[in-house]
Every structure is written in structure tokens, then in C-alpha cells.
Amino acid sequence: MGSQERKAIIELPVKVILTEVGTTFFIKNRKNLQKFKLADNQEEYGILMDKFTPSSLQRMMLIDYVSKIEISNSEFVTIRQEVMDIAKLITYSMLYRQYDAYIFQRVMASDVIKNWNRKNPANIIDDKTKINESFLQNVIKEKEHDIGDIKQSILAPMYAFISRNSSLLPEEKNIQLLLSEKFLNNLRPFIWFIIAKFKGLDGYETLIKDIRTSLADYMEKAKIAEYLALNIMELATNAENSNLKREAKAIFKGAVDMNSVLFDPNVRRQVIESLQRKGELVYLSWKLGSRGSSIGTQGKLSVTIYNKESEYEKMKEAIDEKKSTDLKKRSLQDFYKELPDGEANTELGLYYLSYLSEACEKVNIKYESLVNQISGSDLTVISLIINL
Template identity: 50%
Template sequence: MCAEKKKFILDLPLKIILTEEGTSHFLSHKKQLLNLKLADNRSAHGVSMTSFSPGSLQDMILLGYISKMEISMPEFVSHRQDVMDLSKLIVFSILYKQFDSEIYSAIIKCECIRHHNRQNPSSLIDEKTVIPEKQLRMTLSMKDSTIQAAKKTILEPVWKSIMSNSEYSPEEKNVYLLMTEKFLNRLTLMNWYIIVKFYKTDGFNEMLSILRQQLASYMTKSKVAEYISVMVMELALNSENNNVKKAAKYLYQGIDNSDTLIFDPKIRSEIVKELQRKHELVFLSWTLGGGSMSIGKQGLLQITLYNKDDEFQEVKENIESKMSANLNKKSLIDFYRQMPDGQEGTDLGLYYLSYLEDACKKVNIKFESIVNQSSSSDLTVINLKFNF
């Protein structure tokens, strides 16, 4: 188990598709946008980079500037940690946004705020309230001591509960301590404005209870980030190995067991170069629920993997001969079970998928996995859909 950011720089060829808010922000700062072509052959405006700061990327997600991200490479194994870190960062970003949204929706219903609204009808605090960021920053800049005192009041019993839980290992305790503080620190200015305004007033205990309960809930929910990152890597590596094996058979014809060649680092390197030259890549994308104006969709995430899979075609045709209607869509677990005999990674994939499904069920995250195959090509599209 680990927190969502480990490195200062991630070295990955990342394409970022912007939301309307993101596009407006970049254009207002005179940043040139590119017309990017994605794996599904669609084009959209965005930015492209070969390395980036995890913190800067997360800030863009939290501000609602990003609608989609995509990486494409011939091989993922040498970038394993970076890909997993990116996947966890994206999941944590969505959890932060969802946490903030749920906190606001809950605390504006507290009795102390209802009382305030009755007494101050000209300055209501509700779901329609908008206070300029500059004004919020100025107000909160003079309340730093209150913010720190409020954080301590909120966190102390949560941390005490973590430390006294005998089921957690010392490492897990440290991670949870850090995680709960991060969730609290990622609350938006509007939430902090409300917390500070009502701190130590009558009825603040109701707000305290909401904050602590949600922190405990999201601390548990955040475990899913690790499972998702492992599942994503399993899918990417499985597709990569398929491509490498196909290329080895083509490049080293006449050799009885060309599959063994891929374990030789020098030969594998040559095979990867050939895949790059022929543009036979594995594409991995993350589609976010929407920008800041996409009400009710902030908690949506779709992870998609695109790859050509010749060996699956035989299985696909066999299935089509036995089934009717919607033949090209199946669950990910069926996809693994129906792979040809001898396909490496099948058991491992089922193992990871089982853990991911169980973890999502335990914390009420809706999870759906679908595999599509185009009837006119050998393109396999795997979708992992989450609603946090």
C-alpha cells in the first residue's frame, strides 16, 4: 500500500485532452494547443508531453481542466512504476474531488447553517452560493490559526482510531495518517470558508461528525487505487507480451520455439524497436467524468486499453458461432476465461480482477468491465468503468 505520488517527475508520453475550462485557461495564458489524434481515431485539442510533474497534473485534474489522458508505447514493462503511479494519481484525484463534493453537500444541510440562512437571507450558504476565489483566499489568509486548530480538532480522533486499530500494520497506519490529512488538505476554499466560519459555534459538532465519518469512509475507499493500478498494468503487460510474441514469430521464422526468445533482453529490445517502427503500440487511456460544471459526473472514470489481438480472433469466431445478438461484447472475466490455451497471464488476470471486484463492492464503488471486439478488425478494446 502506498500514497498516490512518489516521484517528482513521471517519464511517460502523455496526451492530455482538455475540458472547456482547461482550453479557456490555456488560451488565456497564450499556450498553444495541439490537435491530437487518439487511439479511437478521434481528434481533440490538448497538450502533449514526454515527462511531467505528478503534482501539476493532479492540480489540473482537480481544477476540472482535463477530460481525457492517453499514453501509447510498444512496451510497458520498463515504465511499470510510472504507469502505476499515474493510475493511482488519477484515482486519488477523483476521490479528492468526490470527497470535497460530498462534504459540501452534507455540511450545508447542518442545522447551524440552516440557522445562519434564516438569520441572513441576503447571504445564504447553499448549493447555489458562489464566492469569488480571490475573496475566499483573502478571508482565509487571515484565519490560518483557526484553520490549523480546526484541522487538529477534526483529525485527532480519526488518527487515534487508526493508531489503536490492531488490524493495521505499522506501514498501513502511517499511510492512513498521511492519507486522511491529504484528503482534508484537498478540500476547496469554499469548504474551508464554511468550516472556519462555524468553528466552535453552536452546532459545529454536527459538521465535525460529517467530516470525520467521510474521512474514515474515503480512507477505506482509497485502497481501491492500488488494485486499479495493478489491474491496469496486468492488462497492459498482457497486451504487450502478445505483441512481442507475434513480432518474434515474424522476425525469427524457422525457430521452433520463438516464444523463448523474448526472455533474452537484447532480442526483446530488438523486437520492441520493430514494434515501434511498425507502430504496433498498446494504447491506454483514462476518461474523467467531466469538468467542474459536469454535475453528478465528477466520480466517473473509464479506463480503456486498445490493442490488436490476432490470437483472440479464433476464440471470437467460435463464440460467434454459438451465440446470438451482441456477440462482440463480453465481461472481462469471460475474456480471460476464453483466451486460447497456453496464454500466459490468464490466471493472474483473473486473480487481480477478483480482488478489484471485491474491493469495489466493499466500499460501494460501481465497477463494470467490458471487452469489445470490432467485427471489421482485430482491435480489442477493454473498458474498466468506475463510479466512485
């Protein structure tokens, strides 16, 4: 698994569409919002982030300020790492949010809360309980040492398991250790307030065991981030190559070999500049389920690739075929060997769909991939929908 925050600053223009909560916050703080026309022709308000720290964007997602994120470019090869980093950052952020929501539910349903509510009917604790923010932060600060010890007790078995895993490289082990810590560190303060308050009482150990077990489950789910990022990048590259070849035909009238468009720097640059002048771009869009969404959709992450595609039916057929590939009969290595020369760039992204589907199935994540065409246009829409 690659690092989710490979770069301290990501330098790539990103349109961030805000939720109602996010919009209210920015307006109250007198921040100017921009009106964007998105790839689906919808007009929405948000902010443009030309360069940003991964943590700043992640924080906005964790507090439910972000509705959509969109990137557009004519060339993705040169921004591959940035796109991969953003894709993984979004998926991890959604998983942190889902883990937080799950643990909050488990805490509210735990014996420690039931026992408290039975003994204190006038001061019950439930999912509607409000605590003064400054009071909460003061308690968290006072209990900082205890909370640190509790986190370590939760993480200890995970640390041991990761350290013993001989299939992981040292760097991969460090990433896994960091990821496990991030899941806990992104739990809302109220959860740690409750855990620290009821430490050692009846039901406490059962609650800690529940948190530990579910952490292991979410660590498994986190593997999806890498698969999804690869899918997104390869499909974007596939769309880019399709555009390059189509534009090259129009420019050179068959006077150049199509492969030179992909591999000859001079020809490639000329074609890309032509696409940029025409504004023919590939769009990547992420739509995030909101905390306030209906039950079952809070963890929904929809990734969409928009592109002008002249052979829509061929693309749809190819994706439908690849996503149902029987992986038990053919490995990725076998697939590489069987590819005709020159086809790896366009076929690999489609084949990744099969691996993403299988990986999701293993960790009980709902996943589907769809190909559509916007009515009245030649815009092809590839959607990857995951319910975390």
C-alpha cells in the same frame, strides 16, 4: 498501499486532453495546444507532458481541466512504476474531487447553514453563493490557525486508528496518515471558510462528525487505487506479451521458442524494435467524469486498454470468466499454485479483475469490465469502468 507520489518527477510522455474549461484557460494564457489522434481514432486538443511533477497533473485534474489522459508504448515492463504511479494519481485525484463535492453538499445541507439562512434571509448561503476570491483567501489566511486546529480535531480519531493498526507497516501507516490529510487539504477554500465562520455554533459538532465519518469512508474507497493500478498494469503487460509473441512468429517463422521472446533480452529487443517501426503499440486511456457532468457521472472513471488482438473472442471469454471468479473458493495464493509453468504473466492480470470487483463491492463502488472490438478493425478494447 503504495505511495501515490513515489517519484518527484515522472518521466513518461503523456497526452493530456483538456476539458472546455481547461482549453479556455490555456488559450487565454497563450499556451499552444496540440491536436492528437487518439487510440479510438478521435481527434482532440490537449498538451503533451514529457516529464512532469505528480502535483502539477493532479492540480489540473482537481480543477477540472483534464478530460482524458493517454499513454502509448510497445513495452510496459520498463515503465511499470511510472504507469502505476500515474494510475494511482488519477484515481486519488478523482476521489479527492468526489470527497470535496460530497462535503460541500453536506455543508450546504447542515444545520449551521439552515440556521444562518433562517436568520439572514437577505444574505442566504447556498451552492450558488459567490465570494470574492481575494476576500476568501484573506479570511482563510486570517483563520489559518483555527482551520489547522479544526483539521487536527477531525483527523485525531483517524490518526489513532491508523497508529493502532498492527496489520500496517510503518511506511504504510505514514502513507495512510498522509492520505487522510490530503483529503482535507484538497477541500475547496469555501468549505473551510464556512466551517471556521460557524465554529462552536449550533450544528457545528454534528457537521464535524459528518466530515470525520465520511473521511473514514473515503479512506476505505482509496484502497481501490492500488487494485485498479495493478489491473491496468497487468492487462497492459498481457497485451504487450500478446504483441511480442505475434510479432516473433512473423519474424522468426517458428524458429525460436515463444518464451524466449519474453525472457531473452536480445530476442525481446529485436521484436520490440520491429513493433515500434510498425507503430503497433498498446494504448492506455483514462477518461475522467467532469464536475459539470450530469448527476451520477461526475465520479465516473473509465480506463481503456487498446491493443491489436488476433484472438478477440478468446480474450473476451477469458475476461468474462475471470471477473466472475468465486474468490471465496480460491485465494490468490491458490491461483498461483495452480498456474501451469509460464502462464503467470498472461493470466495474473485477468485474475486481478475478480479482486477489483470484490474490493469495489465492499465499499459500494460501482464497477464493470468489458471487452469489445472496434468495428472494421482488429483493435481489441478492454474497459474498466468505476463510478467513485
